[in-house]
Amino acid sequence: MIKSSRKKLVLVGNGMAGVRAIEHLLKLAPDTYEITIFGAEPHPNYNRIMLSSVLAGGTDLSEIVINDYEWYKNHNITLYTGHKIESIDTENKVVRSDLGVEAAYDELILATGSDPFMLPLPGADKEGVIAFRDIKDCQIMMETAKSYKKAVVIGGGLLGLEAARGLLHLGMDVSVVHISEYIMERQLDREASVMLQKELEAQGMKFLLTKQSEAILGKKRVKSLLFADGSTAEADLIVMAVGIRPNTALAKKSGITVNRGIVVNDYMETNIPGVYAIGECAEHRGIAYGLVAPLYEQGAVLAKKLAGVETQGYEGSVTSTKLKVSGVDVFSGGQYEEPAGSRALRYQDEIGGVYKKLVIREDKLIGAVLFGDTADGAQLFSLIKSGESIQGKERALLLGLLDDAVKSSPTARLEAMADDEIICGCNGVSKGAIAEAITSGGCTSVGQIKACTKASASCGGCKPLVEGLLELYAGDAAVKVKEGICGCTTLSRDEIVAEIKRMELKSVKEVMNVLEWNNEEGCSKCRPSLNYYLGMLWPEEYVDEKESRITNERFHANIQKDGTYSVVPRIYGGVTSPAELKKIAEVAEKFDVPLVKFTGGQRLDLLGIKKEDLPKIWEELDMPSGHAYGKTLRTVKTCVGSTFCRFGTQDSIAMGIRLEKEFERLNTPAKVKLAVSGCPRNCAEATIKDFGVVAIDGGWELHVGGNGGVHVRATDLLCVVKTEDEVVEWASAFLQYYRENAGWNERTSTWVERVGLDSIKKALEEREERLALQERIQTALSVTTDPWKEIVSNKKLRKNFEPISRTETVYQEG
């Protein structure tokens, strides 16, 4: 097809709604249109919903881009960022931007979104008064938080609370000003609102309710906010989050009918032929939506219309809201305010912090509010949308005791969900779309579903649901196809280890050959696993394959996001000396290290180091590697203990140093962290470590399987012993038993849960067994060397840290 024969489609507004419609259209009719997009912001299409997560620190700005510039290029879309369309000539079908670019169209989509509504207060133009709408606002907040303290958010709705939560995270003192008596009153009823407020107050948020803002005071920059009742609130930053207004100015001056938003029919058509509007700027049957799911539904209808595909049109959306990023689960959907002729069922548990309300009319569920436990939100929402009778089920629905089929498993719950139910709110992916990707698209992993539909590609909150759907639709296939440790084999960890032992396989290549791997050289999962298993099984004869180790372990440093590395030397038990500190400081100065930071494990981290400088720095430091990068013993955290502490019952420092010296350099399935506390106050937090030791008067408690990271878990008590030697004996036995039985990359917390504490206790109960395990761990330790020292003195290893510098030109053209 020749490009010029295609119809011209112009999109005004490079945001989530418009680009989503284009994505959909490209799937339905890839070669029909020549597409041009204008966006006022200087960015490609990004996920505005995720700005809250950016502020709250979970996400980086670069991660919220939905379609990068590459995507536009790959689809031959002409993109003008930083261009505002100033006029539409509907007669000649041409749009014109403020920078003088003209584009002709056959079909025109307006997706101009909304503008934040700025209260017209005196002083609103002062420095430090912003909205919370786009990347720029986010950047201003982050910048402001560095040098100012007091923030006031005007507006206690969803947006205001998310902004406030973000500012709290940035370390500011935050007050939320709200005109009514209850926060989020448009989504919640009073009870839920009060519970939410209490929860947020506990997080440090302050509230100024029933306050009407009167004026913003200050010279050049805002200093305070004056209220109608004469009181004031100090503020270095004021964020207005009182609402949004459809951005209709362009449509208005182009002769397109505008009410609150740009008026459209069920096919998203405005009153001018060939001109459509979708998203927050559009008004459909009297409603302008400000949530993402309806906008995606509109985009899908418009895409079908433009592709010439049959569509029933858009019939409006029942909306539901979730409050994100505040760490509080709030859900509200449908009509929760008990309209005439309805009745409400309530359940409130003040102690557990749970509140539920169902609004019922003529035996149908028309609205719901959930606080503190929102697990049933999706299911209730689909009942609201389907309008089916819930007669006789009211009580069960309220108490979460769903009928047998549904309560039996989360899978049944997913099964009961309607096909048009949105699973991924960030990217507007429905259950139906995911099901299709699995059943006809052949997706067999969450990763593939993500690549195919974008579900779980943004905040990841819906990943459990996506996994559930995968199980539901690919379950049988998954059962038939045995899952191996990775895609290269169908064998499990235990089968592989058993075969290596039985046939005495001695190298990674041999294992792959004999066990018929389907990838000749494996992948980044199985290669490091096999390398670990071989080293564990044949400690004295197996030569470690460094090319099968993960990056961090090959370079003996932690790779950072910009490709630089960090160096953490060993500081046994967290105890250092002035001489050692001086040495570290001198090295950091000499090599111009950009960041020196204390780690969580009582050591010093030198960050931002170029790969080629690593060996030089190790040489100068002349300290053992802290192994902060490896699946090995990291750190042994200690409290002060009886050396200085008036509560210390034992010498926790000496115990910690002894354990660290005993086990440093040990290869383990996953990272291993230890801690020793000198008394039951447990200042070293030993009960969230893989192996934690807590001193009691006259003995030591030994705890195992704790984790303070992704999979937070408190330890289980393994046993209580009397002497330091016994502590070392039990630690040796436990760690070796873990080394011999856990899967590669499986932390003790998940391993202990998988095999059960009792099986471990049983394996270690006989002293004879413990001593045998201790002997084996000592053998494994006896062949380890300090990696930094080894690299520093070995030219062959050292070269891999340096770029190739000897180059000569042979010939040059042009």
Place this chain on the structure above:
Amino acid sequence: MTKMHVGNVSEIDLKGSRTLKVRDLEIALFRLSNGEVLAVENKCPHKGGTLSEGIVCGDKVHCPLHDWRIDLHTGKVQEPDTGCVPTFEVEVDPATGAIYLTV
């Protein structure tokens, strides 16, 4: 187009990689287990990860940052991810092991 002599195969470990700067371009030279030497730009199309530091499996490398897989012959990112890395022509003198790179 510049053809350069950039050292010898003995300077790159099997299943290993070395980097080199050509003007403002960083290139990663890989030596596969079959002895073949291949060159790509040392920059994952995803988040700019240094490919030279990834695990080499056959003629693919896994980016160390987020485990994207890249075919070193074609530069193509493997499913389910998408994208492409620029590749560069490499010749190895079988007699001396000298590596010639054309940029």
